[in-house]
Amino acid sequence: MIEFKSVSKTYSDGTKAVEDLSLVVPSDGTTVMVGPSGCGKTTLLRMVNRMIEPTAGSVEWDGTPIKRLKKTVLRRQMGYVIQNGGLFPHRTILENIGTVPELLGWDDRKTHARAQELLELVGLEPQLGRRFPAQLSGGQQQRVGVARALAADPDLLLMDEPFSAVDPVVRADLQELVKRLQTDLKKTILMITHDMDEAITMGNQVAVLQKGGQLAQFDTPEEILDNPASEFVADFVGRDRGYRSLTFAGAPELKLERVRTVRNAAFERGEGRSDEPVLVVDGEGRPQGWADPQRPGRLLGLGSTFTNPGAPLREVVEAALTSPTGLAVAVGADGRYAGVISDDAVMQHVRAYRAGVAESQVTRQIRSEEDAEAARIEAERQAAEQAADQERQRAEAEALAEQKRSAKGRRKRRGGATAVKPADAPASEQPADVEPEGEKP
Ligand SMILES: Nc1ncnc2c1ncn2[C@@H]1O[C@H](COP(=O)(O)OP(=O)(O)O)[C@@H](O)[C@H]1O
């Protein structure tokens, strides 16, 4: 567990990069910090491995202030991945991966074996190990960056916008890789990105930061999408947050329909059926595209397909939106055509999901109203109790005063006025039988 305790960082030129930020990064799972460029993300991340020291506050690791830990020891326990992999250009891939083991003084054979093992773990062919970084694609370099960070089996993986320089397809693969590593190796991952979609995909919890390194919201991705804490968060999450929140809609049970399938786009439509949608599949039964009713023999694009059962609702919506016929095409786990579902039917599932979300929001609203009511009643009860207390004290004080007054009255009646000296009588009014001190007789 990493805990930021009221940390601030003001650079020597006066730039306030982080201000009074407190945040707990739990040990299991992935925590993502997301925010616009310049909001202090890199500064925060580098505070964890002490590449940057905070100007105020502290960072603790499982309760120990990291200031007390030696930088070299600390960094061995924390893998660090940066954009573009940050590989050494003149060292081979295997040498790059073996950097930390080498620093730790492992012998060559052990280092080499570990590097080979990691190359495989991140999904790279063994022969790539002899190449230099420039001979690898951006995505491959990034995989090497991840492998290098894992070399000494650190507990914590710090990742600074690791996938922002690769194309969306490669990025999705890398995200899958890191998710798999997280579940398999159980590392604590602290990752930063400026991309909300990436934050949603990767984070078990997401910290949204705003300019000046202030925390705008720290929550699960679902909560952030459904209940942004402020105007800033809502803006940052973006207009399509409704669509994005479908990511969490789970996989609905869908009723599929069938359409006519053919092997060859040049087929006989037959009489009076010119607008019937016809799906073209290959020899294995995998969908290839829709037959174009206007231009016989030609294919319309397929759009995206989804796997049934199991596809999250967002993928089904995507398939319906990208299909030229409005029919989303389902395939089985083997990639073969399984059936279709219409965009109308998909929207019904979306509506059902939204109704569920709205209901949970209403429940939450009612609960918070009930909480507020309970708090109000409790405050009233306390106020009444206090008033009663004060009244009791006042009455007691009055009774005491009354007792004193009547006692005084009784003494007066018994012994006459001179026997009783008022407590606050001035010295000059002392009774005559007392000799003033120091006076000669
Ligand atoms: N060494 C530095 N000296 C002065 N200002 C810096 C330094 N490093 C970063 N900054 C400034 O601090 C702010 C936060 O930077 P950074 O942590 O890199 O943000 P992010 O990673 O979110 O883009 C920015 O305004 C940046 O210009």
Ligand SMILES: [Mg+2]
């Ligand atoms: Mg940065």
